[in-house]
Amino acid sequence: MEAKTSEDHLKVQKMKKKVLRKQVRAQHTLMRHEGIKCISHATQNLVIANAGLGNGMSRQQLLRILEEYGAMETLLMPPNKPYSFVKYRTTEEAKKAFNALNGKEVKLEDCSQNIVLYINFVEKGMVFLLPPGLMVIEKIISPEEERRMLESIDWKGDEDTQNAQKTLKHRKVKHFGYEFRYDNNNVDKDKPLPGGLPEICSPFLEKCLKQGYIKHKPDQLTVNQYEPGQGIPPHTDTHSAFEDEIISLSLGAEIVMDFKHPDGRTVAIMLPRCSLLVMTGESRYLWTHGITPRKYDVIQASELGHKVRTITADVGDLTLNRRETRTSFTFRKVRRSPCNCIYPSVCDSQKGQQRPVQPSFPQNEMEASKLEQEYVHKVYEEIATHFSSTRHSPWPRIVEFLRSLPTGSIVADIGCGNGKYLGINKDLYMVGCDRSKNLVDICGEKHFQAFVCDALSVPIRSGSCDACISIAVIHHFSTAERRLATIRELARLLRPGGTALIYVWAMEQEYKNQKSKYLKEKNGSKNKDKEMNTATAQRPLSDQEPDNSSQDSAWSDQLLNNLKDESCDAKPVADFRLPVHTNRTSFHSQDLLVPWHLKGGTKKKEENVDTGLVPGGSKESQELSPVFHRYYHVFCEGELEAVCRSLDCVRVQKSYYDQGNWCVILEKL
Numbered sequence: 184m185e186a187k188t189s190e191d192h193l194k195v196q197k198m199k200k201k202v203l204r205k206q207v208r209a210q211h212t213l214m215r216h217e218g219i220k221c222i223s224h225a226t227q228n229l230v231i232a233n234a235g236l237g238n239g240m241s242r243q244q245l246l247r248i249l250e251e252y253g254a255m256e257t258l259l260m261p262p263n264k265p266y267s268f269v270k271y272r273t274t275e276e277a278k279k280a281f282n283a284l285n286g287k288e289v290k291l292e293d294c295s296q297n298i299v300l301y302i303n304f305v306e307k308g309m310v311f312l313l314p315p316g317l318m319v320i321e322k323i324i325s326p327e328e329e330r331r332m333l334e335s336i337d338w339k340g341d342e343d344t345q346n347a348q349k350t351l352k353h354r355k356v357k358h359f360g361y362e363f364r365y366d367n368n369n370v371d372k373d374k375p376l377p378g379g380l381p382e383i384c385s386p387f388l389e390k391c392l393k394q395g396y397i398k399h400k401p402d403q404l405t406v407n408q409y410e411p412g413q414g415i416p417p418h419t420d421t422h423s424a425f426e427d428e429i430i431s432l433s434l435g436a437e438i439v440m441d442f443k444h445p446d447g448r449t450v451a452i453m454l455p456r457c458s459l460l461v462m463t464g465e466s467r468y469l470w471t472h473g474i475t476p477r478k479y480d481v482i483q484a485s486e487l488g489h490k491v492r493t494i495t496a497d498v499g500d501l502t503l504n505r506r507e508t509r510t511s512f513t514f515r516k517v518r519r520s521p522c523n524c525i526y527p528s529v530c531d532s533q534k535g536q537q538r539p540v541q542p543s544f545p546q547n548e549m550e551a552s553k554l555e556q557e558y559v560h561k562v563y564e565e566i567a568t569h570f571s572s573t574r575h576s577p578w579p580r581i582v583e584f585l586r587s588l589p590t591g592s593i594v595a596d597i598g599c600g601n602g603k604y605l606g607i608n609k610d611l612y613m614v615g616c617d618r619s620k621n622l623v624d625i626c627g628e629k630h631f632q633a634f635v636c637d638a639l640s641v642p643i644r645s646g647s648c649d650a651c652i653s654i655a656v657i658h659h660f661s662t663a664e665r666r667l668a669t670i671r672e673l674a675r676l677l678r679p680g681g682t683a684l685i686y687v688w689a690m691e692q693e694y695k696n697q698k699s700k701y702l703k704e705k706n707g708s709k710n711k712d713k714e715m716n717t718a719t720a721q722r723p724l725s726d727q728e729p730d731n732s733s734q735d736s737a738w739s740d741q742l743l744n745n746l747k748d749e750s751c752d753a754k755p756v757a758d759f760r761l762p763v764h765t766n767r768t769s770f771h772s773q774d775l776l777v778p779w780h781l782k783g784g785t786k787k788k789e790e791n792v793d794t795g796l797v798p799g800g801s802k803e804s805q806e807l808s809p810v811f812h813r814y815y816h817v818f819c820e821g822e823l824e825a826v827c828r829s830l831d832c833v834r835v836q837k838s839y840y841d842q843g844n845w846c847v848i849l850e851k852l
């Protein structure tokens with residue numbers, strides 16, 4: 184009897200771990216494919232990873248299942264996607280649904296099959312999809328002001344030279360203050376147009392300044408007029424031409440504008456009549472914006488309470504909206520000095536620093552190992568000396584862990600780097616290992632015991648260590664299986680009762696309203712860690728050439744693209760390119776390349792350089808300094824813990840967040 188109960192107990196435990204594993208995998212997939220971040224605390228919003236139109240679930244079937252747990256505000260089922268979002272009226276109801284459904288088998292209506300659902304909580308609805316720095320302010324002007332502004336523009340006569348009026352292939356334009364030239368996507372800064380900005384804009388601009396939507400008075404205005412079927416190709420307004428803030432007033436009719444991040448995320452946003460679009464920061468510099476030439480926009484049918492309407496492609500809530508003539512007033516301030524934004528990959532002022540790197544997400548073991556070889560091992564080998572010079576202060580909580588171990592403990596530091604933890608506690612027998620020979624050599628120079636090996640296969644006898652540490656190592660493994668395997672290997676080294684401390688980089692660089700040190704060092708180190716990219720967000724705007732049709736093919740309907748997107752099962756898409764991270768900014772992808780700016784050139788030249796630690800330096804020296812990219816998988820809240828919990832041989836003693844890292848202490852059972 185007794186034995187049976189414990190067997191049952193074991194079975195339940197195993198089931199729980201399986202659910203957890205699947206749930207964590209669902210979290211990865213959502214993050215990687217959609218930028219949807221799951222969270223560990225309860226909210227009103229759930230994402231059901233495997234119940235979407237894309238895997239055969241109907242709205243009716245899902246509604247039936249979900250309505251048992253409470254009243255829903257929204258059920259979003261994006262076409263062709265395997266997941267759905269549900270927003271309950273209250274967090275309580277969402278919790279109820281989560282507890283009742285996650286990992287449980289449910290019976291589907293009109294279907295003989297049962298399905299096990301995997302569910303996660305997400306932050307507020309879909310608001311997280313908005314490009315950072317973007318605002319839409321509704322009713323910024325009255326219909327009367329709208330009418331007067333529209334009337335002030337005289338479109339008669341095709342070529343108005345004073346205002347550089349042109350009929351482009353896809354729309355009519357007129358310029359004030361300065362002409363925007365579509366041949367070089369820039370303005371002639373020494374050739375202002377006579378007449379400046381129209382007087383009628385003054386009260387509106389004053390209002391924008393007063394309300395703080397802009398900080399500087401614009402001196403350039405482009406008026407675009409779009410007939411139904413017309414549009415503007417996706418582009419970023421040239422950095423070197425205009426300052427940060429760009430505002431655009433929508434007159435005459437609403438329209439949907441598409442925003443796209445270089446990593447592929449797209450957001451369609453409704454711009455109502457009399458509304459103001461404000462683009463600053465990331466949304467202005469890094470994302471492209473464009474209007475797809477078409478006669479109808481797909482828009483949300485119902486108002487669901489959000490002010491800014493991102494079009495979520497929920498088939499249950501979409502409708503077509505016939506376009507009418509829309510006129511926009513786009514105000515900008517001409518830039519007088521080179522752009523110094525933190526997005527050099529897309530900045531024409533910061534060209535010459537760009538070098539294409541575009542490895543893909545690995546599809547199998549071999550590709551994973553190759554990726555790590557190229558984008559982890561090789562890089563550390565190259566940057567070892569510079570890297571080591573930046574790694575001197577041990578982190579307090581790791582020191583605390585090492586100091587708390589009993590005298591005489593045998594401790595392995597797996598991925599010891601330059602050995603910064605090997606000498607912390609002289610009462611321990613510490614041995615380090617690292618994949619980088621150059622880093623192990625540095626340990627040797629400091630008279631520490633260290634050897635070269637891979638964290639997946641450590642030549643130390645099983646059960647021989649009292650403790651292990653793995654600091655900033657596991658995030659360099661590029662598949663969930665390999666990350667799990669490194670932790671298993673760590674656990675293998677421990678004797679029963681032995682403990683392991685693990686640190687990995689966190690996706691969340693802002694936690695409990697506190698920015699991590701990594702984010703905070705933004706200004707000081709801005710020049711030190713520049714992004715070097717890849718994807719070209721700055722596409723030509725020169726659509727005036729009548730037969731410039733290549734533009735159109737590249738310029739496909741982004742919503743349609745969304746619809747056609749691959750369905751997202753556990754495998755990533757074939758050509759999933761790893762985004763290159765912009766240092767000192769938040770993460771938008773869990774799998775990415777992080778640039779390392781080598782100071783002082785290659786290894787041989789090192790002795791000439793004594794400025795290695797000083798962030799910044801002259802522009803020239805930056806241009807000369809080579810950039811390397813390291814692969815990282817940054818961990819979401821709860822992910823590291825969940826991976827550890829899926830192992831039967833360890834217990835999670837402690838789990839915490841420390842300076843932008845997720846950390847656990849494991850105990851070997």
Ligand SMILES: O=C(O)CCC(=O)C(=O)O
Pocket residue numbers: 405407415420431432472511513
């Ligand atoms: O029509 C709009 O609102 C945007 C126009 C635009 O992006 C531009 O002229 O650069």
Ligand SMILES: [Fe+2]
Pocket residue numbers: 418419420472
């Ligand atoms: Fe623009």
Ligand SMILES: [Zn+2]
Pocket residue numbers: 422423468522523524525526529530531532
């Ligand atoms: Zn720039």
